Amino acid sequence: MQTPTLLIIYTGGTIGMVKDPVSGALQPYPFEDIYKLMPVLRNFDYTLHSVSFDPLIDSSNVTTSFWIKLAGVIEDSYEKYDGFVVLHGTDTMAYSASMLSFMLENLNKPVIFTGSQLPMGVIRTDGRDNFINAIEIAAARVNGRPMVPEVAIYFENKLMRGNRTNKYNAENFNAFLSGNYPPLAEVGVHIRYNTEMILKPDALPLKVHKELDNSVLILKLFPGIAGVVVKNALNIEGLKGVILETYGAGNAPTDAWFIDALTQAIGKGIIIYNVTQCKGGAVDMGKYETSVKLSQIGVVGGYDITTESAIAKMMYLLGQGYSGDELKRLLQTPLRGELTL
Ligand code: ASP
DSSP states (O other): OOOOEEEEEEEESGGGEEEOTTTOOEEEOOGGGHHHHOGGGGGSSSEEEEEEEEEEEOGGGOOHHHHHHHHHHHHHHTTTOSEEEEEOOSTTHHHHHHHHHHHEETOOSOEEEEOOSSOTTSTTOSHHHHHHHHHHHHHOEETTEESOOSEEEEETTEEEEGGGOEEOOSSSSOOEEOTTSOOSEEESSSEEEOGGGSOOOOSOOOEEOOOOOOOEEEEEOOTTOOHHHHHHHHTOTTOOEEEEEEBTTTBOOOOHHHHHHHHHHHHTTOEEEEEESSSSSOOOTTSSHHHHHHHHHTOEEOTTOOHHHHHHHHHHHHHTTOOHHHHHHHHTSOSSSOOOO
16 A cells, blocks of 8 residues: 655744754744654655745734635645645644634545644754654554544644634643543554544545635623623624623623623624633523523524634635524534534
8 A cells, every 4th residue: 555645734833943053043944854854754654745835924823815825735735645734833723723624625634733832943842743743643544544534733642623622821732622522532652543533524525615704703701891892893894793702601791781782783684603711611501591681682502612613613604605594503513523512
């Protein structure tokens, strides 16, 4: 059998930084030369090709055009490669992995995001292990098929479904959390795949969706939030979808001004998607009195979806032209394993 051929897509972020030998400053490394940077990669029985974004970006600068470009690179090289490793800054990796999971419909090959907290060029880097394990996972096969045919994040010994993650620590090597879904694999002496939890997609041709609509907003509740803020936010011209980050199991103030503001927005066709601020657990509208009203006025419950995944899903579905009841139905349907009913 042929050995796996992988494409490494370097988009930027800390992982690719090395120290300039003269100035000592950190700067992006030209990844065309990955074997020079990491000669150990030659020990893999895989063929590795790489492509670098120009410009390389700090992931705080990710935009919808960045996602379209990334999805395009995967689309253009999909047939040629057995899997993809995306090197990406950690700050918005959970958003990008969520978005790519929606854009790449019928994905049958691994797209493994990874990055690091310390640059590759620093002795104590976590980038080296993350990168090597991500490569091995992207190349893994079972019965002639990819072991992980989905968009995932590999970080610090764990492989997680991308659209279930959030970055929760700015310093620890263990920077990502998948609060509502078990790891797809755990890495120690062996890589132990949690095969039951990995998607088993039908063998259909890849469909890449590049239309995204960012007429959206995340509104995070906090005690003391001013009526004028909520009302103005919901009156933004052209607004189509709101991720309402509520408390606990989907609870929100019962004040008349708040419910009226939401009711008016819903009346204008704006979809309000209720997502919990908690990093684990689900929205359950109607469990407490403080969410009964939300349910009555037509707020859409997001179950256990993350905020990152919810905003990506909203932009993706609006981009496909969905609105009204069909949009609400799809928001409550797991499309890529992003929520549990
Ligand atoms: N600011 C960087 C980024 O997200 C941090 C990192 O790479 O971890 O691009």
